[in-house]
Amino acid sequence: MTVSKTLSDQDRKTLLDMSLPPVTMDVEKGHIKRFAEAIGDPNPLWSDESAGGIIAPPTFLRMMITEAPAPPELAPFPQMLDGGSEWTYMEPVKPGDVITAVTRYASVNQRSIAMGPAVFLLLETEYTNQRGDVVAKQRNTLIRY
Amino acid sequence: MAENLYWEDVAEGQELPALVKQPSKRQLVKYAGASGDFYEVHYDKDFAVETGLPGLIVHGALKNAYLAQVVTDWMGSTGALKKLSVKYRGTDVPDDALTCSGRVTKTYVEDGVHQVDCALTLVNGAGEQTTTGLATVILPSREK
Structure with a gap:
């Protein structure tokens, strides 16, 4: 069966108007340490309380991605490549924080890549803590093909 | 790791330790x-090949973390990372040696805040630049 690998104007509009389900995470000290080990970063800021209190490494929030299936408009493009990220940081993330990530598709463009037809999605995520402060923002380019 | 790096200690062209x-x-x-x-493209080779990749690839976000570490190691505990961007220009494979480095491109004061911009690169074992990035860091000033 051949799946039509195109995205209509209506599909693009649907994606641009959509709000993705928010993701919430309790930030835990042990998880920060385990993450720091997984990226091979021994900086005491991520693990040593005496260094002034533990904070999360800059890319820690990257894990806050919805587990919900991709919207049906993107079903013909099941494979993914990460194109890059732009982070802006306002406040450090610390153990005990409760972070909520809200993501939307800021742009949706169809292009061709070596593997064939692809969709370039710009995902904008805003991360807010339990006090309502925006702690960080990420603009992530996701290529689906 | 730098101890109390001050804005005045930093000059354009300075290399961050790789x-x-x-x-x-x-x-x-x-x-x-x-x-x-x-x-699965990061641990299931058959899956990776089926998607059109030559084999397993390193998570882009892990390369992002590596370039972040170049900056956070250099700036020490008194610096603050304000912006970090990365672009993946090529995929990388496990077990390859990835050299992550940075260079100061600009030092400036904006609204009384002492800042430094850095250009970041990740080069694979074949010498290909597979990731580039930019960072903006706030550093303490000796004037204060």
Whole structure:
């Protein structure tokens, strides 16, 4: 069966108007340490309380991605490549924080890549803590093909 | 790790100490577990090949973390990372030596805040620049 690998104007509009389900995470000290080990970063800021209190490494929030299936408009493009990220940081993330990530598709463009037809999605995520402060923002380019 | 790096100590063109990372498949699995990114292209070779890739690839976000470490190691505990961007220009494979480096491109004061911009690169074992990046850091000033 051949799946039509195109995205209509209506599909693009649907994606641009959509709000993705928010993701919430309790930030835990042990998880920060385990993450720091997984990226091979021994900086005491991520693990040593005496260094002034533990904070999360800059890319820690990257894990806050919805587990919900991709919207049906993107079903013909099941494979993914990460194109890059732009982070802006306002406040450090610390153990005990409760972070909520809200993501939307800021742009949706169809292009061709070596593997064939692809969709370039710009995902904008805003991360807010339990006090309502925006702690960080990420603009992530996701290529689906 | 730098102890109390001050803005006045930094000049345009200065190199940030480079890091060489050589993530094994095991490291990719650890990263998958810690980050919750279980996309199979990072640990299931058959799956990766079916998607059109030559084989397993390193998580882009792990390379992002490596370039972040170049900056956070250099700026020490008194610096603050304000912006960090990365562009993945090529995929990387496990067990390859990835050299992560940075260079100061601009030092400036904006609204009384002492800032430094850095250009970042990640170069694979074949000498290809597979990731580039930019960072903006706030540093303490001796004037204060």
